[in-house]
Amino acid sequence: MSxxxxxxxxxxxxxxxxxxxxxxxxxxxxxxxxxxxxxPNGAGKTTLLRVISGLIRASAGTLRFGGADLAAVPAHxxxxxxxxxxxxxxxxxxxxTVEENLKVGAYIKSARARFQERRDHVFELFPRxxxxxxxxxxxxxxxxxxxxxxxxxxxxxxxxLLLDEPSAGLAPLVVQQxxxxxxxxxxxxxxxxxxxxxxxxxxxxxxxxYVLETGRVAAEGAxxxxxxxxxxxxxxxxxxxxxxxxxxxxPC
Amino acid sequence: MSGLVLPVAVLxxxxxxPLLSPPDYFMHLLVTGLLTALAxxxxxxxxxxxxxxxxxxxxxxIGAYVMGLLWNYYGISPWLGVPIGVAxxxxxxxxxxxxxxxxxxxxxxxxxxxxxxxEIVRILIVALRDVTGGSLGMTPHQAPPGGAFAAMQFDKAxxxxxxxxxxxxxxxxxxxxxxxxxxxxxxxIAEDEDAAASIGIRVTREKLKLTMLSVAxxxxxxxxxxxxxxxxxxxSLAGLGISLQIVFVAIAGGxxxxxGPTIGALITIGLEESLRVAFGTQxxxxxxxxxxxxxxxxxxxxxxxxAGLLERRAAARPGxxxxxxxxxxPAVQPPG
Numbered sequence: 001m002s003x004x005x006x007x008x009x010x011x012x013x014x015x016x017x018x019x020x021x022x023x024x025x026x027x028x029x030x031x032x033x034x035x036x037x038x039x040p041n042g043a044g045k046t047t048l049l050r051v052i053s054g055l056i057r058a059s060a061g062t063l064r065f066g067g068a069d070l071a072a073v074p075a076h077x078x079x080x081x082x083x084x085x086x087x088x089x090x091x092x093x094x095x096x097t098v099e100e101n102l103k104v105g106a107y108i109k110s111a112r113a114r115f116q117e118r119r120d121h122v123f124e125l126f127p128r129x130x131x132x133x134x135x136x137x138x139x140x141x142x143x144x145x146x147x148x149x150x151x152x153x154x155x156x157x158x159x160x161l162l163l164d165e166p167s168a169g170l171a172p173l174v175v176q177q178x179x180x181x182x183x184x185x186x187x188x189x190x191x192x193x194x195x196x197x198x199x200x201x202x203x204x205x206x207x208x209x210y211v212l213e214t215g216r217v218a219a220e221g222a223x224x225x226x227x228x229x230x231x232x233x234x235x236x237x238x239x240x241x242x243x244x245x246x247x248x249x250x251p252c
Numbered sequence: 253m254s255g256l257v258l259p260v261a262v263l264x265x266x267x268x269x270p271l272l273s274p275p276d277y278f279m280h281l282l283v284t285g286l287l288t289a290l291a292x293x294x295x296x297x298x299x300x301x302x303x304x305x306x307x308x309x310x311x312x313x314i315g316a317y318v319m320g321l322l323w324n325y326y327g328i329s330p331w332l333g334v335p336i337g338v339a340x341x342x343x344x345x346x347x348x349x350x351x352x353x354x355x356x357x358x359x360x361x362x363x364x365x366x367x368x369x370x371e372i373v374r375i376l377i378v379a380l381r382d383v384t385g386g387s388l389g390m391t392p393h394q395a396p397p398g399g400a401f402a403a404m405q406f407d408k409a410x411x412x413x414x415x416x417x418x419x420x421x422x423x424x425x426x427x428x429x430x431x432x433x434x435x436x437x438x439x440x441i442a443e444d445e446d447a448a449a450s451i452g453i454r455v456t457r458e459k460l461k462l463t464m465l466s467v468a469x470x471x472x473x474x475x476x477x478x479x480x481x482x483x484x485x486x487x488s489l490a491g492l493g494i495s496l497q498i499v500f501v502a503i504a505g506g507x508x509x510x511x512g513p514t515i516g517a518l519i520t521i522g523l524e525e526s527l528r529v530a531f532g533t534q535x536x537x538x539x540x541x542x543x544x545x546x547x548x549x550x551x552x553x554x555x556x557x558x559a560g561l562l563e564r565r566a567a568a569r570p571g572x573x574x575x576x577x578x579x580x581x582p583a584v585q586p587p588g
Contacts, residue, residue, distance in 0.1 A: 095443055
């Protein structure tokens with residue numbers, strides 16, 4: 001049996017209509033762990049996260065969190081179970097202020113009473129949000145918005161945080177900052193599952209990672225081992241071949 | 253506590269209006285204005301969260317006809333008939349809202365569905381002419397001598413107090429909603445339904461709660477209007493004409509401020525009366541034409557309505573803060 005707060009996927013098949021995106025994916029996140037899912041475009045990373053967060057249903061396989069079957073749980077029930085999802089492109093409420101975004105983040109019953117305490121905690125983690133608390137979320141920079149999105153997710157008091165492409169659409173320097181945020185959250189002891197294209201960055205933050213290719217797990221292991229793996233280095237981290245390419249052309 | 257002093261004082265002052273014994277015509281305009289304001293307040297509750305309904309007339313009609321039929325056929329007093337009518341309208345609102353929200357019918361599509369719903373109710377009332385009197389309308393029976401109060405049949409002053417209480421109830425509903433978590437959740441839903449669901453907001457349930465509240469206020473306005481006029485007509489209590497008038501009331505007055513629809517109702521009643529005097533029966537399409545033009549102008553130049561204009565003035569004055577600005581989430585802002 002899995003322990004409290006273990007996220008467990010086994011043999012997950014999923015897709016959109018006739019198109020199948022995942023072929024029997026197994027994945028496990030233990031409490032307190034930070035796990036990454038990396039891979040190229042179209043490998044099925046976002047689909048995987050959508051299955052976990054209930055936005056699409058797996059056609060086969062089991063999905064459990066802390067022993068509870070998630071197969072029939074609707075998306076809005078997940079925060080109640082302790083799963084918080086920071087969606088791709090942040091999806092803030094741009095016309096609400098930072099503080100109001102945090103306020104709706106504490107919508108679920110168990111979170112309402114602890115709103116102030118958690119808000120102060122988020123402000124402590126991200127002092128920039130405190131400075132901008134009365135600003136409309138849509139008017140902030142990309143990095144600040146990502147901060148706000150993570151803060152909003154933390155307001156529900158989750159046990160596990162799902163991060164979908166936190167670096168998407170951000171400038172390299174800001175990407176660096178976003179991963180610093182993730183590191184800070186990790187120190188809180190929160191379980192984190194992070195889906196990313198930016199392999200080099202994510203391997204520095206997580207304990208373990210899964211490499212997804214065309215809907216299958218192609219490799220998995222401790223992040224240090226993956227970062228040292230010659231095949232991975234060649235495909236994702238800029239190995240011997242890409243040493244010939246000027247750094248500014250390399251995808252990052 | 254101190255926030256309650258001003259509303260109570262205003263309400264008390266308004267309650268004294270009949271004591272000045274104003275002319276009957278003036279009292280008639282005031283009562284009609286209050287009831288129109290109530291319907292507009294109900295509409296604006298949904299409108300400001302981007303749930304635009306072109307069918308609120310249906311709920312006025314259901315409220316009024318359920319009440320009227322209960323009185324005429326079963327002798328059930330409007331004191332009971334009005335709540336029953338409101339409940340029936342809320343039921344109809346749920347029947348309409350649940351599939352819409354579950355299937356994510358939003359924006360223009362939602363507006364079209366409600367448009368059709370409004371017409372369906374009007375056509376039903378006309379088609380059931382054996383019971384409802386059809387397009388000729390229906391007149392509630394006169395109360396037996398001495399039973400006027402029990403039958404909610406008052407003179408203009410009496411109805412002023414009933415309408416005032418109903419109107420105050422509408423504003424109270426607005427205030428309670430504004431201070432609840434539901435209003436924050438609805439603001440989030442209006443911006444991004446998926447993101448709202450991802451943080452645990454029960455989108456369908458919150459929208460249904462709002463719909464029920466909005467429909468209840470509209471139905472209350474409809475039932476009281478029917479009872480006040482002592483005449484129910486499918487054209488003036490259901491269908492597109494009255495639905496659009498409610499939309500006009502909320503948009504002209506401003507749907508982001510609790511007093512907006514009331515301002516809108518006063519403008520609408522004033523406009524209606526002056527158009528009636530100016531054109532008489534010569535040019536019956538004129539009123540709708542003028543409404544249409546004004547609606548377009550308001551949407552372009554004053555999307556927050558007259559109340560929005562007043563708020564901006566108040567905010568521009570130094571050293572003054574908008575009342576209630578702190579701690580409440582503003583409803584979704586109009587673009588621009």
